[in-house]
Amino acid sequence: MTKIEEEDDRTGIERISGKSVVLTEDSPFLFPFDPWPIQLAFMTRLQLSLKMLKHRPLILTVSASLFSLYEGLSLGKVMIMESPTGTGKSLSLLCGSLKWLHDFHRKLEVEEYAKCVPNEPGVSNSGADEPSWVLEHERKVALRELEYAAERKRKRAQRLEELRQAEKENGWRQTLKRPKNHHGNDEEEDPQEFLVNEYESEPEASGKRGDLVDNPTDSDDPQDERDELKIIYCSRTHSQISQFIKEMQKTAYQTVKSVSLGSRQTMCINDSVKQLKSVSRMNDKCLDLIKGASKEGGSYCPYRSKDQQKRALFTDHIHAVIRDIEEIVETGKRQDTCPYFGSRDAVRTSQKTARESVGITVKGNIVIIDEAHNLIDAITSVHSVSLDSRQLNRSDAQLQSYLQKYKSRLKGKTLAYIRQLLLLIKALQRALRPLTSEERAQSYIRRTNDFVHDLDIDHINLFKIERYLANSGLAQKLQGFAERTEDPKVAADTEDTDFMPKHVSPLKPVEAFLMSLTNPDLEGRIVVNISEADSSASNLKYLLLNPANCFRSIVEDARAVVLAGGTMEPVQDLLHEFFQLFPYLPTDRISRFTCGHIIPPTSLLTTIVANGPNQIDFDFTFEKRNDGKLIDELGGAIANFCNVTPGGVVCFFASYDYLDVVYNRWQMGRILSRINSKKQVFKEPKQSVLVDTTLTAYAQCIRNTSNLQGHTGAILFAVVGGKMSEGINFSDDLGRLVIMVGLPFPNIRSPELKEKLNYVKARASLRGSDCAVANDYYENLCMKAVNQSIGRAIRHKDDYAAIVLLDHRYGQQRIKQKLPGWIRDAGIREPGGFGRAIAEVSKFFRGIKPGC
Ligand code: SF4
Secondary structure (H helix, E strand, C coil): CCCEEECCCCEEEEEEEECCCCCCCCCEECCCCCCCCCHHHHHHCCCCCCHHHHHHHCCCCCCCCCCCHHHHHHHEEEEEEEECCCCCCCHHHHHHHHHCCCCCHHHHHHHHHCCCCCCCCCCCCCCCCCCHHHHHHHHHHHHHHHHHHHHHHHHHHHHHHHHHHHHHHCCCCHHHHCCCCCCCCCCCCHHHHHCCCCCCCCHHCCCCCCCCCCHHHHCCCCCCCCCCCCCEECCHHHHHHHHHHHHHHHCCCCCCEEEEEHHHHHHHHCHHCCCCCCCCHHHHHHHEEEEEECCCCCCCCCCCCCCCHHHHHHHHHHHHHHHHHHHHHHHHHCCCCCCCHHHHHHHHCEEEECCCCCCCCCCCEEEEEEHHHHHHHHHHHHHEEEEHHHHHHHHHHHHHHHHHHHHHHCCHHHHHHHHHHHEEEEEEEEHCCCCCCCCCCCEEEEEEHHHHHHHHCCCCCCHHHHHHHHHHHHHHHHHHHHHHHHHHHHHCCCCCCCCCCCCCCCHHHHHHHHHHCCCCCEEEECCCCCCCCCHHHEEEEEECCHHHHHHHHHHHHHHEEEEEEECCCCCCCHHHHCCCCCCCCHHHHEEEEEECCCHHHHHHEEEEECCCCCCCCCCCCCCCCHHHHHHHHHHHHHHHHHHHCCCEEEEECCHHHHHHHHHHHHHHHHHHHHHHCCCCCEEEECHHHHHHHHHHHHHHHHHHHHHCCCCCCCEEECCCCCCCCCCCCCCCCHHHHEEEEEEEEEEECCCHHHHHHHHHHHHHHHCCCCHHHHHHHHHHHHHHHHHHHHHHCCCCCCCEEEEECCCCHHHHHHCCCCCCCCHHHCCCCCCCCHHHHHHHHHHHHHCCCCCC
């Protein structure tokens, strides 16, 4: 039992054993250390007293209308939660949601037992029409079931506890059985394996999409436990998920059952499958082995055991301790059990699942999406499909050879589907072949229905084709066939950076593009790019204009959805009436929470600088930004800021092209050498492979020169939306000053952006609203990029930095409102002259006392 050591009636906070914090709830929120007040506010709707704030200076924006994570989960809300980097967002998400899960299960148990308690004599209930002996019998049966379930749960908890103890005493690896020397199934591949499965479309409902994909979880659950409510945590990358698991390992919720999921590429342990270089062939081969296992004499995977006890033991090992993907794979190897399917089996009885997709149902579960600031872009890009003429030509050639080879062995319906596919491919090829001189070398945009009509393919039922492709696995079979039979020169010729790798079936993008044609006409457009110079560069693109419906099933199925991020501003894209992500939700189901930064206001200086040292206006609009005088004025301003800033300066430009223009001019004059005399200059490389080298050299230069006189630190010229504007940490001396040159509006001449703006305008005018919303949307795209870039600085509670926004337009109220809340709350300075701006920045760095 934990002991309450301290209690403060006025704040409602109690302290237990020095580490945990208890709120005025009936059970504690367990935290690995004393949480900061903003973390408390994130997890709960605790109103903090001034007395408490006095001890921990902070910026805090919590009001009664803002809901916390705990309350939002209880009410089944869609929550948009913003907590700046360095404020312990992951721990707050974890402790807040796990505490809620713990309470949820406890309440559920109490309610279920309450139903089994006999009523007081004379008190009626919903089953009052039934004779009392029937009610009594039903109660007894329900009680017995509950007791049986509780007993199974208790036994399982005991088994897991024993495993935990064994791991503690003997070490994790020793508790696992050593692997036998399995080599999988090495038998020769038979060309027969590429023969596509026969497919019966009538009755079509014989199977859902992906029926041919093995679904091992359909088998009896080894633990025979009922499905528990889960928290599904999603993030962008494998390393972010590993980081999250590490944070989870720090919490007091060590007995929560969690599973991390990865692809077959990461989790397969069968050498004969792993050695296949192509992901699609790995998937294919694995599924063949699993299907083969059910046939007499068929090949099988030795790691996909039917032994329920073995599977249950693997699940127990996964659930006993919170593990990352690498540990799950190691467990599988040592127990001769497939970690890929084993982890999916374990999902059924887990409470927290880390991975975004395969094999998980969101129905009734909690979905947490971290790094959600790019959610709309991510949905749009996942559902926007590109298809170029080389992919079409290769699909065409492969499908023709396949048909030639297997024609006599394929049945009527399969042949009909393949022929229809060839017809569709020919039509798409036609779309990229201009017929008239006016159409030559042009890009144009069509509505989906018009495009289908133009190609004369509107008589083909694309939904049936979709079901056929999903159920037959034709794309994978075709790829396997092509790899065996295609001239390696042909495949090599078509493999380059713009084209898909040769191991991915070209039929896949064709399939994805055809599926996009089945989307509602209003939601997307077809962009046709015809290149006269290089016909192989011509391409078709399905452009998704409205991501709302693509995300709808998740929102409607999940019990609650949390969109969390360090900088979610501007959030209008998610919430605005005309381009919001949740137009179908009542507004009271959506809640927003913004918490401040942990740094005191004195550790941050944000200044808008409207002109340079020679009073030339900083107006970096597209029309004016190439003016030589303006570029020189910018160089003079940056050189001045370098003189008064310690450590590193990161300076963001709107694009690589503009950075090149500016850099080349400075190089020709004396400006670059002037900047270089104070800080060594680095420039963001265009090639990804050089990014790490540049960053390492930049950091090393700062480390080596920051304490010198004269030449101190370094400056890095980077690009908004480039390789260094997201996911890179410029903490401490790596980013004492962040300069933003102009407002990085995206290219308004881009046909795709024009179409998107037209769509927003059309939606607004349909509802009789002002078309100015399109401008608002356009500004948001720009400010989202600004906010991600300037958020690179200030990464922990003792960090400090200055942010300089170079452009008079930053002074407009509308633009200022779109900066992150923690920057607005700390104050935005507009000194009204370059001299004053320099003086303020200089004073800030001279007077800084970190953390005060
Ligand atoms: S069952 Fe597992 S180990 Fe076997 S081939 Fe498939 S993914 Fe690999």
